[in-house]
Amino acid sequence: MPFVRPTQRTSSDESKSSSSVLKIVSKVRTRLLHRVNELTREHLTSTSLSLSRSRSSACKAPGFASNSASSFPLENPRQQQETTAAMAVKGRHSRFPSRKSFPSTLGFTILIMFTFLVLILLALGILSIPGSTSPDSPRAHDLSSIAHDTVHRKSRSEEDDGEGDRWVEVISWEPRAFVYHNFLIHGLSKDECEYLINLGKPHMKKSTVVDSATGKSTDSRVRTSSGTFLNRGSDKIIQSIEKRIADFAFIPVEHGEGLQILHYEVGQKYEPHYDYFADEFNTKNGGQRIATVLMYLSDVEEGGETVFPAAKGNYSSVPWWNELSECGKRGLSLKPKRGDALLFWSMNPDGTLDPSSLHGGCPVIKGNKWSSTKWMRVNEYKV
Ligand SMILES: O=C(O)CCC(=O)C(=O)O
Secondary structure (H helix, E strand, C coil): CCCCCCCCCCHHHHHHHHHHHHHHHHHHHHHHHHHHHHHHHHHHHHHHHHHHHHHHHHHCCCCCCCCCCCCCCCCCHHHHHHHHHHHHHHHHCCCCCCCCHHHHHHHHHHHHHHHHHHHHHHHCCCCCCCCCCCCCCCCCCCCCCHHHCEEECCCHHHHCCCCCCCEEEEEEECCEEEEEECCCCECCCCEHHHHHHHHHHHHCEECCEECCCCCCEECCCCECCEEEECCCCCCHHHHHHHHHHHHHHCCCHHHECCCEEEEECECCCEEEECCCCCCCHHHCCCCCEEEEEEEECCCCCEECCEEECCCCCCHHHCCCHHHCCCCHHHCEEECCCCCCEEEEECECCCCCECHHHCEEECCEEECCEEEEEEEEECCCCCC
16 A cells, blocks of 8 residues: 555645635626626616606607707607607616616625625634634634643542542644543552553563564664553453543454553653554554554653644643653643543544654653553454
């Protein structure tokens, strides 16, 4: 399958389309003005014609011809009467609008012009239909409101001894990214974070990346963490976490690769990359990677943020901006928080790859970072 990146809409495309809209608007305006002028001229002509006709018939005795250019010689009064009657009939079918029809034609033209103007203002976003947007709804890509755009769930402490509320937060629409706070149970009697760390710890190896030319895993300075994979569904706790991930992402458990446990020490990182593949070899089983759920198994004192350098929006407006490292300030970033899960999509709803899903793990500056990644495929991933 050829690797094709979808084209992005640029600001020059936008200015081209708005200049063509303006051209159309000015053309229509000129034509409408021209039509109004034409109607006005026709009205004046028909008014002066009927005025001159009524003046001549009022001033002249029957049987006398006028010298004016609009009159004609008449043989006798009877002939004149017939001719006047014929003119009256003809006048009713005249090409010119009658005095009565003129105001309605003009009114109709003005109405059309007004409707057209309203439509243009709506299309350009200068006008909006009342009730279609609320004054409280945030504008696209406005990230300042995200901290409290949440769906609250039953508190963990009410159902078991976990910590904190469970709630979902939208952190970005390009890429589509959501945080599920307190996704993993990390309470006194049950701690899924600790459980996953302990399962992975004895098997940690230097992490690898996929070589896009060969499709094979290779060692790289781009990714300096260590990690290991856990088999899908290998025990009850893993099954329960995988079921929760499937519910969160609306992607069946069977589409998921095995959980990966990752450990970053001070200075270790994962440079910005895509989770989708650029080779055919890695998509044979399950197709392309569609979404990722990244679970934080530990807090990190400093650094270690997950950063999206190509995210659209004013990412410096996030409420946690001042807590971010230099690397974290290079895009939309999330600070690791024990128990939280980040879901983001590598593909758009239309099935194209989303280049705004570029992401990386910033170097840890102080402390340790433990996390677990679940990659999900478009189709069933056979294990
Ligand atoms: O650790 C992180 O924050 C990023 C990890 C990552 O990019 C991945 O696992 O694909």
